[in-house]
Amino acid sequence: MTVREIATRPYDDQKPGTAGLRKSVAVFQQPHYLENFLQSIFDNMPQWSAGTVVIGGDGRYFNREAIQTAIAMAAANGVAHVIVGQRGHLSTPAASHLIAKRKADGGLLLTASHNPAGPDGDFGLKFSMAGGGQAPEALTDKVYAYSCEIAHYRILEAGPVDLDQLGQQSFGGLRVEVVDPVDDYAELMQSLFDFDRIRAWLADGHSVCFDGMHAITGPYAQRILVDMLGARADSVINGTPLEDFGGGHPDPNLIYARPLVDLMMSADAPDLAAASDGDGDRNMILGRGLFISPGDSLAMLAAHLDKLPGYRQGLAGVARSMPTCRAVDLVAAAKGIEAHETPTGWKFFCNLLDAGRVTICGEESFGTSSMHVREKDGVWAALAWLNVLAETGQSVAEIAKAHWASYGRHYFARHDYEGLDSDVAKRLIAAVQSALPELVGQSFGGWTVSLADSFAYTDPIDGSSASNQGLRIVFGNAARIILRLSGTGTSGATLRLYLERYEKDTDKLAWDVGEALAPLAAIAEQIGSIRSRSGRDAPDVVT
Ligand code: G6P
Ligand code: ZN
DSSP, rough: EEEEEEEEEOOOOOBBBBBBBBEEHHTTTTTTHHHHHHHHHHHOGGGGSSEEEEEEOOTTTTTTHHHHHHHHHHHHTTTOOOEEEEEEEEEHHHHHHHHTTTTTEEEEEOTTTSSOOOOOOOEEEEEEEETTTTTOHHHHHHHHHHHHTEEEEEEEEEOOOOOOOEEEEEEETEEEEEOTTTTTHHHHHHHHHHHHHHHHHHHHHHOEEOOOOOSSHHHIIIIIIIIIIOOOGGOOOOOOOSSGGGGGGOSTTTTTTTEEEEEHSSOOOSSSEEETTTTTBBBEEEEETTTEEEEHHHHHHHHGGSGGGTTOOOOOOOETTTTTTHHHHHHHHHTOOEEEEESSSSHHHHHHHHTTTOOEEEETEEEEEEEEEESOOOHHHHHHHHHHHHHHHHOOHHHHHHHHHHHHHEEEEEEEEEEOOOHHHHHHHHHHHHHHHHHTTOEETTTTTOEEEEEOOOOOOTTTTTOOOOEEEEEEEEEEEEEESSSSOOSSSEEEEEEEEEESGGGGSSOOOOHHHHHHHHHHHHHHHHHHTEEEEEEEEEE
């Protein structure tokens, strides 16, 4: 076995987005493309030399080859110990947990999250730090800069590692340990939730449906819900991970998880339904006849979390990304705990979690999690809801109605304009931004603008700052309009328009969401001229 130093030329497009480097499979399959990015990571993570690295992915097409390459390069770059999920599988939250539990020096996660998979789909790679949180922006910027100059990479020439065989193998000087992807995660869930109570609730005739969307979470849901909690065998649907995710788009939202939504609106609806995305970090929650928006799910879980075993000591604080509706802020105020507003991107929560300042956090993009890992966690969210239902004896609809009755309701939707020309999208944002200073004090449809700015954030723990994190037009507590460009797309630009409207009168809590937000959408159009500037008549996705 020899370590080879291979000459290479830089690519200029290896800049990680909101959650790692995401490109089409064809781009990743270009000569040395993956290797260049990996070497740029290894050379900027000196702590990995002689250290331990966790490796796993969402099982999509190219996962196995990429993992073999990552292991061969880890060996050539002096990593001592690699912990890899069997078959190369690890959900993103399970990987985060393994990194922390095994005190690894970081991890490589091979995933393009919810983006479609297969030879014509997308691939992705992100890296994590000790503790299981994603690399901070300052570091991903360094890796990008490095990738623009790279001239060599190092790789061990040796046969492939057997990813199917559990246990230890040696690979040059590297110890490779293949682990069951579910074991440690299932144990963690058992420590947080009241499995006996959930089991009894299910045995009592209650039901759950979990949609694995043919991606990574099927085996996790099968083990925990069916094998450990005794849910009926048909409680997990689309539970077998496939390399092309069954040709689907494993993004749990009202558009891409439509069959699950239809089930919940039908007479056969179980008590709770949940879906997770390609790599298992996103979640969607539905009750019988009712969709719980991610911002509401965060607020409702925050309100009930201290009834669950892992959280009985109470909540330290909460956090949400800026575009996420402000429902959870009201729960925090009622509990007298801190509420943080961060830029989009889970990594911004990690310092707060590490410092013990927040217990639960979430994002409008179907992400919810707690201090138990440093990633969002779809299966966790489903189990948290199950435990709340089992603990309170209430239905999802009862929980939601009681919540709105005591806190008021935040109507929320996101309108996406996908595949815009990048320059068109940038010009649109620039035009709206330049109009912001004049908006303050102006009234639109009875709402007055109290604040209009480009969101900037200073991390209260390490003082690092991030600017230009989205334009916000705030109408006091009553409403907000937010505009930003997605950081996760792989082609062109996606403009996201977020609308939030707050009502607390009892006769205003059961409106249709679209109708409640229509006046705000009209104001957004009046201020932003989105249609004429984007050349589009309507958003591609409303969720
Ligand atoms: C990923 C990240 C999230 C982020 C989401 C939306 O899922 O992990 O933290 O909120 O993408 O990002 P985008 O930039 O596309 O709105
Ligand atoms: Zn994901």
